[in-house]
Amino acid sequence: AIAEGGAIATYTFTITNASVATDPVTITSISDDKFGNLLAEAQADNGGNTIVLNPSGSFTFDITRSLTLDAPGGTAGTYQTSHTNTVTVIGKDDEGTTDSGTDDHTVTATNVGPTISVLKNGPATINEGGSVATYTFTITNSSAVTDPVTITSISDNRFGSLLAEAQADNGGNTIVINPSSSFTFDITRSLTLDATGGTVGTYQTSHINTVTVIGRDDEGTTTSATDDHTVNAANVGPTISVLKNGPATINEGGGVATYTFTITNSSAVTDPVTITSISDNRFGSLLAEAQADNGGNTIVINPSSSFTFDITRSLTLDATGGTVGTYQTSHINTVTVIGRDDEGTTTSATDDHTVTAANVAPTIGVVKNVVSPGSFRDTVGGTVTYTVTITNNSSPTDPVTITSLPDRLVFDTNNSNVYGDTVNGLADTVINTNVLSQAQADWTAQGKTGPIVLQPTQTFTFDYTVNFPANTYLFWEDPVNTITAIGVDDEGTQVSASDDAAVDVTTNNKRSLALSQLTGQRPNSTTLRGFFKVDDVSSGVTSDAVLTNIAMGYERRQGNQWVDVVTGQPAGSNPSGRPSAYEPTQFWVEKGTPNGILDAGETILQDLSPTPGLQTTVRFNDLVYIGYQSTFSGGVPNPIRATAIVGLPEDDTRFGVFTTTNTFTF
CATH class of the missing domain: 2.60.40.10 (Immunoglobulins)
Structure with missing residues (x-):
């Protein structure tokens, strides 16, 4: 027997002369039904001489032949499971009488287990954070020439069974690989790795996987082969962005601007970024303020996440065309954010914002x-x-x-x-x-x-x-x-x-008064007090002057105009042309040096009639000082315009009313 698939067989032939003792035999022909004429090879073993056998003598020679057989059960081509051949030798004696002899031999094929190999190729590195890796698998049948191999299993310790994908690359057919032939197919997988030193999650720095291929030959004998491949993560620099927002305009002359900064980590999914610096070309370092918004902690931003913080600054700008000092018409500032990933690789981002001054009307x-x-x-x-x-x-x-x-x-x-x-x-x-x-x-x-x-x-x-x-x-x-x-x-x-x-x-022919020296003090936020002087400037009148009505009227500023404190109407719109009498107000006659304070010996004048203002009687000769005190429940307006109003018992009360006005600012 010889191994299937091809082997060398050495045949030994022994020719014996069994004739009578008087008859040597000369060999004239040696032929094999499979190998043909062997006479020349036999004579070569006889030194190139004719082969003459003496009675009872023998001659032996060898030949070598390659045989390709298939073990029983084989299916490849026309290979036989055995090889039988018959040799025929012819000779003649010294009288010329011929004789012949034959013999045969059978060689049977023994089964040889199949052998296959698999070569798995792929990228040596991929970018950390997630990338696609394409693997190429080449399966080679290195079995005997008689043994095709049918692939029955392709499995990967990380990706599972790949047989269906391989068969899909074979047109959906079973993969049968002839001897000395190969079959190649590809698969594509997404891998997420982290460069050496990474800390996010459970991502590995490399991906190692092993493929195992199993097949069987045409005798049903199985074989297998394995190969592995390693993909390492290549470090990818982190990337961040910063978006800086704020008001487009603020009022000229000084305003508060609130800026919002949003820092986004757009790095690979394996790279958190630690913010190490936030600086503004106009405001300086902002890192402490940002960390304060982060609870006082270091700012670490996970992939695809953001961190937002605010700052508030006072800006003084001048509208376009302004000339005061060195104020600018706009404020442009740029923020620069620096961070590093978990491998220590740094990155940065910048953004700017412009605030323009809005013109504010002067006052x-x-x-x-x-x-x-x-x-x-x-x-x-x-x-x-x-x-x-x-x-x-x-x-x-x-x-x-x-x-x-x-x-x-x-x-x-x-x-x-x-x-x-x-x-x-x-x-x-x-x-x-x-x-x-x-x-x-x-x-x-x-x-x-x-x-x-x-x-x-x-x-x-x-x-x-x-x-x-x-x-x-x-x-x-x-x-x-x-x-x-x-x-x-x-x-x-x-x-x-x-x-x-x-x-x-x-006038000369009627009683006339002149009011002057109206003063005002604000001892507290709700009280206004003071005094005013009343002179009798009548001509041709010798009797004492008699005051029958005393009142204080007030106006406050509303925008660019004065309005009546009581009615809220613009100044001068009351029918009398004067501000309305303000209640509550107390009056007294000042004694000694007037000071606008109710001193000992000075008595509050009593009202004689329930009408606005104080209806009373004050008789004097030449001049008198009247003290007053008004109480404002909502606070004394600032500034305030005060009008002192006094009346005389004239037939025409409109002509018998006199005023003096002064403005006080506190």
């Missing part, structure tokens, strides 16, 4: 008072001096240039007690002037140059005079004039504010 305040005199007789006239204080209440970035100071003087010519109206075709007298030049002169006199430019919070006070000729006005006209300050800020936005003051026109 100014105007307070106007009569300096002296508070009244004049109609037959004498007078020159009245007014003082005006203008304050720039705008934002810190807005100077205001005063461009005009129109003054509107109105006389109640038609005796309607409403200034600026027309009654029965008779209009009140209105005189418009502009006192900018007088203000400019005071500005220059105060050592300032150029136009009147008020820096934020700056105040400018100036005086101007108005001449009232004698025998020109009727005593009821009591002229009121309103000054309006008009200006523009450094962006060209216009602003204005107004205030008014009145003087009394007194």
Whole structure:
């Protein structure tokens, strides 16, 4: 027997002369039914000579042949399970008589187990965090040439059975590999690895898997082969992003901007990022504030997660066109975030944000008072001096240039007690002037140059005079004039504010009073107290003056106008033209040096009638000081314009009412 699949068989032939002792035999032919003529090989073993056998003598020679047989049960090609061949030898004796002899031999195939090998290839590395690996498997049949191998199992210790995928690559057919042939197929798998040093979850730094292939030959003998492959994780630098948000605009002059920062870890799923630095090119390091928003802990952001924190900063900007100091029209700042992953690889991201200043209209305040005199007789006239204080209440970035100071003087010519109206075709007298030049002169006199430019919070006070000729006005006209300050800020936005003051026109032929020296103190947030002086300026009257009504009226600022504290209506809109009487207010006659305080020996005047104001009787000769105290449940307005009102027992009570006004700021 020989091993199936191909082996060498050596045959030995022995030819014996069994003739009578007198007959040598000469061999003339040696032929094999499978191998053909063997005579030459036999003679070669005889030194190249003719083979002559003496009686009872023998001659032996060998031949070698390759045989390919298949073990019983084999199916490959036409291979036989055995090889039988017959040799025929012919010879002749010395008389020329021929004879022959034959013999045969059978060689049987013995089964040889099949052998296969498998080669598994794939990438040496893949990026950490998740990537696709393609594996190539090559199965080779290294069995005997008679043994095809049928693959019955392909299994991977990590991926499971791969037989179906392999057969799919074979057109859906069973995989049969002929001897010395191979079969190759591919699979693709997603692997998630972490580079050496990673700490996230249970990700490995490498992936090792082993494939085992099992097959059987045509005799049903099984064989197997294995191979493994290792894929290592390659470190991938982390990536982060930062989004910085904030207001698009803030009001010029100073505002609070809240910035929101969102840091996102867009690294591989295996890479948490630890934030090591957060710096802003305008605000400096923000890391401590961010960590405070993280409970005081180090900021570690897992993959695909974000961390958000806020900061608040005060910014002072100037709207486009502004000129104050070095304020900018916008604020641009850039944040830079630096972090490192669990392998210690660093990354960074930046983002910027721009805040622009929004123009804010300027605001100014105007307070106007009569300096002296508070009244004049109609037959004498007078020159009245007014003082005006203008304050720039705008934002810190807005100077205001005063461009005009129109003054509107109105006389109640038609005796309607409403200034600026027309009654029965008779209009009140209105005189418009502009006192900018007088203000400019005071500005220059105060050592300032150029136009009147008020820096934020700056105040400018100036005086101007108005001449009232004698025998020109009727005593009821009591002229009121309103000054309006008009200006523009450094962006060209216009602003204005107004205030008014009145003087009394007194008469020679009726009782007249002059009120002056109105003072005001705020000892606490809800109390206003003070005093005012009442002079009897009547002409041709020798009897004592008698006051029958005393009241205090108040106005507060609402925007750029004064409004009545009691009614809330704009100043001058009450039918009397005066502010409404304010309750509760107490009055007394000051004794000694007036101080606006109810001292010992001074008595609160009692009300004689339940009407607004104090209905009482105060008799005096020449002059008297009246003290007052008003209580404001909601607090004393600041600023406040106070008007003292007194009445005489005249037939026409409208003509017998006198006032003085002053403005107080605390």
